[in-house]
Amino acid sequence: MSSSAVKIVPPEEVGKNTTGQTDGMTRKAALVNVSDKICSSTMLADPHTxxxxxxxxxxxxxxxxxxxxxxxLIWGPNPEDKQRLAPGSHALIPAWVEHQEANEGEEQVEWIIVRSGREPVVVNLPKGWGSSKEEGDGKQ
Incomplete structure (x- = not known):
C-alpha cells in the first residue's frame, strides 16, 4: 500500500481477516498488514470470561x-497487578509483558487495540505467570 493512500475499514469488514487468539476473547482484525509500523483490531469479551x-x-x-x-487488565499474580478499565480508559502494555484480560462484569466488553507492528502477535503461556522466562522469553 502506498504511504500516501488512506485505508478505510468499514464496520462490516472488521474481523474478516484473522488475528492471534487466546481463549476467552474474540479478537477481530481491522487494519492489519497495511502499514509496516502499526496495526489495529478490536477485542470482545463476554461477561465472566x-x-x-x-x-x-x-x-x-x-x-x-x-x-x-x-x-x-491483569499483569501479574498479585492483587495489586490488576486494574479495571472503564470506558474511555487507555492502557499501555509494553512488549513482552505477560498479562491477562478479563471481563468481570455483566455486559460485553469491547476494547480497541493498537500495536506497534504490521500484524498482531499473541503468545499464549499455558504454564501461567512467568512461564515465558522459562521458555526463553517466549520469542517465537
Missing part, C-alpha cells in the same frame, strides 16, 4: 476501553 495469560512479543500495545464496565 478471561483470556489465557499471554504477551505480544516485541510489540507494544495500546488498549482503549470502548464499552463495558467489567473490563480488567
Amino acid at each position: 478471561s483470556s489465557a495469560i499471554h504477551h505480544h512479543g516485541h510489540l507494544d500495545t495500546i488498549v482503549y476501553a470502548l464499552r463495558g464496565s467489567g473490563g480488567t
